[in-house]
Amino acid sequence: xxxxxxxxxxxxxxxxxxxxxxxxxxxxxxxxxxxxxxxxxxxxxxxxxxxxxxxxxxxxxxxxxxxxxxxxxxxxxxxxxxxxxxxxxxxxxxxxxxxxxxxxxxxxxxxxxxxxxxxxxxxxxxxxxxxxxxxxxxxxxxxxxxxxxxxxxxxxxxxxxxxxxxxxxxxxxxxxxxxxxxxxxxxxxxxxxxxxxxxxxxxxxxxxxxxxxxxxxxxxxxxxxxxxxxxxxxxxxxxxxxxxxxxxxxxxxxxxxxxxxxxxxxxxxxxxxxxxxxxxxxxxxxxxxxxxxxxxxxxxxxxxxxxxxxxxxxxxxxxxxxxxxxxxxxxxxxxxxxxxxxxxxxxxxxxxxxxxxxxxxxxxxxxxxxxxxxxxxxxxxxxxxxxxxxxxxxxxxxxxxxxxxxxxxxxxxxxxxxxxxxxxxxxxxxxxxxxxxxxxxxxxxxxxxxxxxxxxxxxxxxxxxxxxxxxxxxxxxxxxxxxxxxxxxxxxx
Amino acid sequence: xxxxxxxxxxxxxxxxxxxxxxxxxxxxxxxxxxxxxxxxxxxxxxxxxxxxxxxxxxxxxxxxxxxxxxxxxxxxxxxxxxxxxxxxxxxxxxxxxxxxxxxxxxxxxxxxxxxxxxxxxxxxxxxxxxxxxxxxxxxxxxxxxxxxxxxxxxxxxxxxxxxxxxxxxxxxxxxxxxxxxxxxxxxxxxxxxxxxxxxxxxxxxxxxxxxxxxxxxxxxxxxxxxxxxxxxxxxxxxxxxxxxxxxxxxxxxxxxxxxxxxxxxxxxxxxxxxxxxxxxxxxxxxxxxxxxxxxxxxxxxxxxxxxxxxxxxxxxxxxxxxxxxxxxxxxxxxxxxxxxxxxxxxxxxxxxxxxxxxxxxxxxxxxxxxxxxxxxxxxxxxxxxxxxxxxxxxxxxxxxxxxxxxxxxxxxxxxxxxxxxxxxxxxxxxxxxxxxxxxxxxxxxxxxxxxxxxxxxxxxxxxxxxxxxxxxxxxxxxxxxx
Ligand SMILES: Cc1cc2nc3c(=O)[nH]c(=O)nc-3n(C[C@H](O)[C@H](O)[C@H](O)COP(=O)(O)OP(=O)(O)OC[C@H]3O[C@@H](n4cnc5c(N)ncnc54)[C@H](O)[C@@H]3O)c2cc1C
Numbered sequence: 001x002x003x004x005x006x007x008x009x010x011x012x013x014x015x016x017x018x019x020x021x022x023x024x025x026x027x028x029x030x031x032x033x034x035x036x037x038x039x040x041x042x043x044x045x046x047x048x049x050x051x052x053x054x055x056x057x058x059x060x061x062x063x064x065x066x067x068x069x070x071x072x073x074x075x076x077x078x079x080x081x082x083x084x085x086x087x088x089x090x091x092x093x094x095x096x097x098x099x100x101x102x103x104x105x106x107x108x109x110x111x112x113x114x115x116x117x118x119x120x121x122x123x124x125x126x127x128x129x130x131x132x133x134x135x136x137x138x139x140x141x142x143x144x145x146x147x148x149x150x151x152x153x154x155x156x157x158x159x160x161x162x163x164x165x166x167x168x169x170x171x172x173x174x175x176x177x178x179x180x181x182x183x184x185x186x187x188x189x190x191x192x193x194x195x196x197x198x199x200x201x202x203x204x205x206x207x208x209x210x211x212x213x214x215x216x217x218x219x220x221x222x223x224x225x226x227x228x229x230x231x232x233x234x235x236x237x238x239x240x241x242x243x244x245x246x247x248x249x250x251x252x253x254x255x256x257x258x259x260x261x262x263x264x265x266x267x268x269x270x271x272x273x274x275x276x277x278x279x280x281x282x283x284x285x286x287x288x289x290x291x292x293x294x295x296x297x298x299x300x301x302x303x304x305x306x307x308x309x310x311x312x313x314x315x316x317x318x319x320x321x322x323x324x325x326x327x328x329x330x331x332x333x334x335x336x337x338x339x340x341x342x343x344x345x346x347x348x349x350x351x352x353x354x355x356x357x358x359x360x361x362x363x364x365x366x367x368x369x370x371x372x373x374x375x376x377x378x379x380x381x382x383x384x385x386x387x388x389x390x391x392x393x394x395x396x397x398x399x400x401x402x403x404x405x406x407x408x409x410x411x412x413x414x415x416x417x418x419x420x421x422x423x424x425x426x427x428x429x430x431x432x433x434x435x436x437x438x439x440x441x442x443x444x445x446x447x448x449x450x451x452x453x454x455x456x457x458x459x460x461x462x463x464x465x466x467x468x469x470x471x472x473x474x475x476x477x478x479x480x481x482x483x484x485x486x487x488x489x490x491x492x493x
Numbered sequence: 494x495x496x497x498x499x500x501x502x503x504x505x506x507x508x509x510x511x512x513x514x515x516x517x518x519x520x521x522x523x524x525x526x527x528x529x530x531x532x533x534x535x536x537x538x539x540x541x542x543x544x545x546x547x548x549x550x551x552x553x554x555x556x557x558x559x560x561x562x563x564x565x566x567x568x569x570x571x572x573x574x575x576x577x578x579x580x581x582x583x584x585x586x587x588x589x590x591x592x593x594x595x596x597x598x599x600x601x602x603x604x605x606x607x608x609x610x611x612x613x614x615x616x617x618x619x620x621x622x623x624x625x626x627x628x629x630x631x632x633x634x635x636x637x638x639x640x641x642x643x644x645x646x647x648x649x650x651x652x653x654x655x656x657x658x659x660x661x662x663x664x665x666x667x668x669x670x671x672x673x674x675x676x677x678x679x680x681x682x683x684x685x686x687x688x689x690x691x692x693x694x695x696x697x698x699x700x701x702x703x704x705x706x707x708x709x710x711x712x713x714x715x716x717x718x719x720x721x722x723x724x725x726x727x728x729x730x731x732x733x734x735x736x737x738x739x740x741x742x743x744x745x746x747x748x749x750x751x752x753x754x755x756x757x758x759x760x761x762x763x764x765x766x767x768x769x770x771x772x773x774x775x776x777x778x779x780x781x782x783x784x785x786x787x788x789x790x791x792x793x794x795x796x797x798x799x800x801x802x803x804x805x806x807x808x809x810x811x812x813x814x815x816x817x818x819x820x821x822x823x824x825x826x827x828x829x830x831x832x833x834x835x836x837x838x839x840x841x842x843x844x845x846x847x848x849x850x851x852x853x854x855x856x857x858x859x860x861x862x863x864x865x866x867x868x869x870x871x872x873x874x875x876x877x878x879x880x881x882x883x884x885x886x887x888x889x890x891x892x893x894x895x896x897x898x899x900x901x902x903x904x905x906x907x908x909x910x911x912x913x914x915x916x917x918x919x920x921x922x923x924x925x926x927x928x929x930x931x932x933x934x935x936x937x938x939x940x941x942x943x944x945x946x947x948x949x950x951x952x953x954x955x956x957x958x959x960x961x962x963x964x965x966x967x968x969x970x971x972x973x974x975x
Contacts, residue, residue, distance in 0.1 A: 373922070422857040431925055457498060457523075
């Protein structure tokens with residue numbers, strides 16, 4: 001049976017989403033058969049943020065055959081072992097959400113139950129004291145794979161902080177070398193056929209570009225998915241109401257931690273992301289609770305070093321598309337949805353959108369089954385991450401801010417309600433859930449009422465000994481680690 | 494804080510599941526908990542049951558050596574199923590990794606080269622050999638497969654009982670006469686047995702249908718205190734083959750490394766070891782009686798001996814937790830015509846260990862348990878639904894594009910599965926699945942009768958090279974000694 005094939009794909013947008021898509025497509029789809037064109041407009045530019053990532057990005061690089069040293073050099077990347085949350089539970093609190101689990105499953109019981117029992121018996125150590133990565137990060141150190149080979153902590157997760165513009169540039173080079181054609185120009189008109197499928201794009205200079213399939217990476221504009229195909233946006237801002245950010249780059253600070261720092265403030269939070277050559281800074285806020293001027297003042301206080309770019313204000317709304325794939329168009333990146341950057345998940349969602357689409361690349365005759373599958377999978381991811389981010393806000397105990405009180409008292413999604421209730425009751429979490437729930441919940445003083453009762457078979461001495469051993473193992477392992485900066489220097493030399 | 498750990502477990506039932514639970518819990522809980530078995534008499538005697546790799550993995554995980562029950566003339570090992578009908582013979586392999594060309598799995602390649610009528614499953618090929626070939630004997634680039642087993646339930650039970658006795662698990666061979674509950678929390682605190690013995694208990698694991706009917710089904714009003722989510726499953730569990738009988742036939746033959754399935758008004762599974770054949774019959778009790786089934790079997794094998802008969806519970810609702818009673822009576826090893834149903838029961842036991850309750854039997858914990866078990870049950874049923882569909886399609890017009898056979902209604906989920914597979918040989922994404930994707934893939938090849946698509950990226954690759962690869966693969970398969 002002859003089927004009609006996709007031969008030409010046009011990607012609209014040359015931000016992180018556009019170039020990640022172009023690079024991954026060029027890697028997977030042989031250029032003698034598939035023509036890939038990317039249209040971007042310098043006049044419009046990119047959002048220019050998005051610098052903190054999660055470990056999945058390493059899989060992206062691996063699939064594309066990207067060499068780590070080259071990647072780190074070209075994107076001015078630093079390493080990231082987790083996120084430090086300051087002032088999230090109460091003012092003055094601080095905890096680290098490290099990548100991977102804290103502690104390990106022992107005798108079939110998750111480590112946080114051991115910590116909980118010890119805590120109830122007077123242990124004063126914080127939960128992240130038992131995370132190898134959190135402890136390394138606090139000392140500005142980074143584990144070296146070779147050093148840990150065969151040891152308990154040899155399988156650790158990490159990711160990067162990257163310069164967003166440099167990253168797009170890096171991927172552009174990669175994609176163009178593999179045959180992707182870049183067209184500079186602003187799309188002025190989108191033509192559709194009788195079935196409403198997209199036929200072609202018309203640029204400002206009159207050039208027309210036709211294709212079989214279109215990827216909308218046009219950012220918040222949603223040029224194709226929204227403005228052309230009118231796929232509704234599902235608004236989640238009642239749960240995640242921050243809608244503005246001021247961002248600026250500053251000179252590097254003296255102490256650089258291999259983690260993102262997210263400090264809560266009166267009506268949102270602020271980030272610090274270290275790169276090799278500068279800091280990325282941003283202050284996220286809810287404009288209903290904080291005026292722009294007040295935010296700008298607060299942002300200036302937050303900056304530790306001299307700005308090297310002018311502060312910019314960005315506006316956004318949290319939510320996602322009712323469908324990410326509609327007709328012959330898939331929306332990837334900000335056009336598909338936006339979850340605020342608290343857990344650095346946007347680039348991950350871009351990556352997932354790309355890989356899922358490649359996994360399901362359809363024939364043109366009938367793509368309904370692939371489309372349905374794609375939309376279901378992406379929906380699930382957006383919702384899971386959404387819940388995880390809401391969790392951070394909802395679990396605060398602040399009493400002096402309207403913004404935070406609202407977050408404490410708001411009605412949360414049923415899916416989250418159920419998970420929270422289960423954790424509150426017995427510290428149980430479902431397998432395969434996104435993020436490290438115990439780290440965040442315990443970090444924000446939300447402790448289960450009960451630890452796993454089987455730990456009552458353990459005497460107090462046995463438990464104390466167990467906890468001490470865990471700590472000693474971490475201390476031994478981190479003793480000889482290089483600092484994160486030393487590690488980077490050695491890598492890119 | 495008050496000590497809430499459970500120290501006394503009563504397992505109700507005298508089945509394989511009951512004793513298996515006892516031994517595994519004993520090992521997993523390191524003997525810290527008192528475990529009693531109340532051998533509430535059941536309808537059937539233990540017969541032969543199927544076990545998949547998960548069964549072996551769990552036994553290994555808990556240090557239980559199965560050698561004594563895996564004797565060649567008492568158990569059959571197999572890696573595929575031969576599905577026979579009057580006109581055709583099809584094969585379904587237990588592949589767990591399919592051969593790949595540049596990341597494209599075998600079904601895509603076969604579809605591209607229009608060779609889907611040829612079954613090139615490694616598991617199938619291995620099963621056709623006249624000797625046992627272990628997975629580790631096969632070069633990894635050919636793929637990987639699992640061995641399933643038909644295990645002699647009687648031997649296994651004997652083995653478990655001995656082990657239980659050895660570690661001090663107590664058993665009581667009397668039925669439960671009455672129960673007494675705590676008036677505040679409705680938890681069952683005592684079991685009074687027919688011989689007047691009283692057993693104190695903190696957690697009950699029920700594997701007995703009798704106990705379920707006598708004590709659990711009626712007390713619906715109590716369940717409002719403990720809303721562990723009873724799920725309505727009446728419409729989901731749509732198989733009509735709800736009754737089961739098993740026969741043993743003495744035959745002079747050598748062992749086979751596959752099982753055989755055929756289907757008319759019943760579904761028959763044949764397992765051949767040296768010197769005997771076991772026939773499992775799954776039937777619709779509304780259409781045919783046990784007597785008729787027996788007669789049919791006797792007509793073919795005059796010396797057949799019936800060794801087990803069982804009707805599955807016709808459930809309206811599935812409620813895993815009722816206060817301190819975990820009800821696993823519905824999840825049997827053999828009530829459904831599907832390979833390795835023991836996985837389902839063992840996964841439930843593993844969930845119990847993951848979500849081990851305390852004396853409060855917290856409701857959200859129970860709800861999570863129920864939710865996870867329902868996910869498994871749904872998947873199990875989806876597989877069964879598709880399996881029955883594939884069996885029934887066998888006799889129909891090969892060119893038919895109609896996705897509904899006359900007798901089997903496909904679930905919506907399976908319609909999507911088939912649509913996706915027909916379009917491009919892809920499979921839906923599942924997290925921590927009961928049934929892995931390779932197994933689904935093999936079944937979908939049958940369910941679509943080989944009319945499925947492939948990843949369109951293959952259009953871009955050199956067909957000659959792909960053909961060359963496939964020929965090489967076939968040659969290597971042929972080198973597997975038959
Ligand atoms: C404040 C903030 C902080 C963030 N922090 C993080 C983080 O730490 N980690 C993370 O993973 N993500 C983060 N994100 C998200 C991340 O920035 C984005 O997911 C990522 O940059 C992808 O953006 P994009 O490519 O979809 O859109 P953009 O970067 O906006 O790119 C859109 C592209 O479309 C082009 N375009 C638009 N219209 C037209 C037209 N008509 N014709 C031609 N071209 C057109 C533009 O020129 C541009 O090239 C953050 C986002 C915000 C707002």
